[in-house]
Amino acid sequence: SGGACCRMERTFIAIKPDGVQRGLISEIVSRFERKGYKLVAIKLVVPSKQFAEKHYHDLKERPFFNGLCDFLSSGPVLAMVWEGEGVIKYGRKLIGATDPSKSEPGTIRGDLAVVVGRNIIHGSDGPETAKDEIALWFQPKELVSYTSNEEKWIY
Numbered sequence: 001s002g003g004a005c006c007r008m009e010r011t012f013i014a015i016k017p018d019g020v021q022r023g024l025i026s027e028i029v030s031r032f033e034r035k036g037y038k039l040v041a042i043k044l045v046v047p048s049k050q051f052a053e054k055h056y057h058d059l060k061e062r063p064f065f066n067g068l069c070d071f072l073s074s075g076p077v078l079a080m081v082w083e084g085e086g087v088i089k090y091g092r093k094l095i096g097a098t099d100p101s102k103s104e105p106g107t108i109r110g111d112l113a114v115v116v117g118r119n120i121i122h123g124s125d126g127p128e129t130a131k132d133e134i135a136l137w138f139q140p141k142e143l144v145s146y147t148s149n150e151e152k153w154i155y
């Protein structure tokens with residue numbers, strides 16, 4: 001109810017190389033889809049190390065930064081943009097805590113991953129990061145605007 005016009009937001013979600021290699025793409029995409037969020041961009045890419053460093057620039061002082069960037073650039077990553085009311089914060093909830101040994105069952109990491117260095121998925125942690133990450137991974141023309149028939153039943 002109330003229409004879907006004004007509170008829509010977008011977040012950047014990526015399935016990391018471990019999630020892609022383990023065949024978890026459809027499982028993860030379906031969790032966002034079934035929740036009621038709308039997919040507005042998707043592509044499979046192998047990021048360069050330099051690109052991975054850009055994506056994780058906030059973490060460059062951390063001891064795991066180099067290994068993390070090596071890992072992200074080690075194979076195909078499924079980059080996506082999802083749209084919906086509250087999708088930035090709730091998307092993180094669907095994903096679960098950073099360390100899968102602490103993620104709740106029912107979350108993506110809780111159900112599908114074991115250790116922090118192989119936690120299969122990334123999600124933007126706030127509106128500013130979402131904006132920056134979408135701009136880093138996608139060109140504006142890759143974001144598709146469309147109306148889904150389900151929206152009137154979700155909002």
Ligand code: RTP
Nearest residue numbers: 064068097098116117118119121122123124125
């Ligand atoms: P993400 O950005 O990937 O969704 O993860 P996050 O915000 O929940 O966690 P953040 O602290 O930003 O860490 C980013 C990614 O770095 C890896 N990591 N490794 N101790 C470690 O070895 C360690 N800690 C973090 C994880 O892949 C984490 O998702």
